[in-house]
Amino acid sequence: MTHVSSLYLHVPFCKHLCNYCDFYKRKIDTTQNQFEDFHQFLKESVVHHQNFLKCHDFSWAPLESIYLGGGTPSLWGERGASFFEREVLQAPIQRGAEFTMEIDPGTWTLEMIEAWKAVGLNRISVGTQSLNPDFLKILDRVHSLEETLGFLTYLKEENWNYSLDFLLGVPFSIEKNRDIRSELDKLLHYSPKHISLYILNARSKYPYIQHMPDDHYIREEYLFVSDYLKAKGFHHYEVSNFALPGFESKHNFKYWRGESVAALGPTGTGYLSKSSTEAVRYKWKVSQAEVEIENLTEKELSLERLYLGLRTSDGFQMTQDLTCLVESWSQQKYVTLEGNVIKLTSLGYLMLDSLMDDLFRFENQSGNR
Numbered sequence: 001m002t003h004v005s006s007l008y009l010h011v012p013f014c015k016h017l018c019n020y021c022d023f024y025k026r027k028i029d030t031t032q033n034q035f036e037d038f039h040q041f042l043k044e045s046v047v048h049h050q051n052f053l054k055c056h057d058f059s060w061a062p063l064e065s066i067y068l069g070g071g072t073p074s075l076w077g078e079r080g081a082s083f084f085e086r087e088v089l090q091a092p093i094q095r096g097a098e099f100t101m102e103i104d105p106g107t108w109t110l111e112m113i114e115a116w117k118a119v120g121l122n123r124i125s126v127g128t129q130s131l132n133p134d135f136l137k138i139l140d141r142v143h144s145l146e147e148t149l150g151f152l153t154y155l156k157e158e159n160w161n162y163s164l165d166f167l168l169g170v171p172f173s174i175e176k177n178r179d180i181r182s183e184l185d186k187l188l189h190y191s192p193k194h195i196s197l198y199i200l201n202a203r204s205k206y207p208y209i210q211h212m213p214d215d216h217y218i219r220e221e222y223l224f225v226s227d228y229l230k231a232k233g234f235h236h237y238e239v240s241n242f243a244l245p246g247f248e249s250k251h252n253f254k255y256w257r258g259e260s261v262a263a264l265g266p267t268g269t270g271y272l273s274k275s276s277t278e279a280v281r282y283k284w285k286v287s288q289a290e291v292e293i294e295n296l297t298e299k300e301l302s303l304e305r306l307y308l309g310l311r312t313s314d315g316f317q318m319t320q321d322l323t324c325l326v327e328s329w330s331q332q333k334y335v336t337l338e339g340n341v342i343k344l345t346s347l348g349y350l351m352l353d354s355l356m357d358d359l360f361r362f363e364n365q366s367g368n369r
């Protein structure tokens, strides 16, 4: 029997559906019984999930990490805290566990946070995106700058362990001369322990597709932010993540290190690592409490390990002769080599997909020789 000690729960409700967002979510509608339906879905899912774990010879161990993502999980409120504790949790939470909830400005109350704290909440991830009111509007965010600053003030005063989401590659950045440095200075004033940096991925129907900054701009913006945060003591420990020492996300490291993470909630995706050569990934359907299952082959797992290793400051231990490739990457300042561990630089993180293409080409050529 193998154990799983991490849980992701997807809570798919938002006050407003931002026009750039690809996540599965529904607009909250107080005239409907959305939460009753969600609770019913979760109750059925928990039963199904217990059987699913058993079939794969897994059982729960005391939880080391919990992550409530969305959507906007904070909209679940106090009723969510009691439902989660009563119906969802199937194992005790370990002392020192990391328990994160995503909370958007304007979607919280002190009572709600206290209720979740009583269940174990000790880390908050804030959907900030920008500290410029013009860009908040362009981004179709429903919260105001005042709501953001009010929440950050509370988090700072209460010394919360919290993370901020910050978005780059925002439309009109060039036309409106986005001042990233002053936004970062404002953010840092509120003492976040962790910052997640994302690049907006515009689809063809995105309303501002004609006003997206070009690749060169985004590259300079990303490298500037990386250098700036590093100079302020943050560790660029994963492609999109920066942390003060000791505040790296334990939950996300489980994914990046290929460790098991169970999941619940519509579109929630779990991963069960059975051995170094066998794993199963599963994703919850939206309309039924059922999962779609993907069994990963040994080859898929080894590529995934390489990709995930390169994503983080753990790096990847060379197991085959990649010397030529790594030399060329190193000349272009994409990687450094520590012993035989390849680690990406910030520029390398930005180029990760193209480095993976290089690697596939290299492996195919080697295989064809």
Ligand code: SF4
Residues within 6 Å of the ligand: 013, 014, 015, 016, 017, 018, 021, 022, 023, 025, 070, 071, 072, 104, 127
């Ligand atoms: S609040 Fe977050 S999850 Fe909801 S629509 Fe906006 S970006 Fe998407």
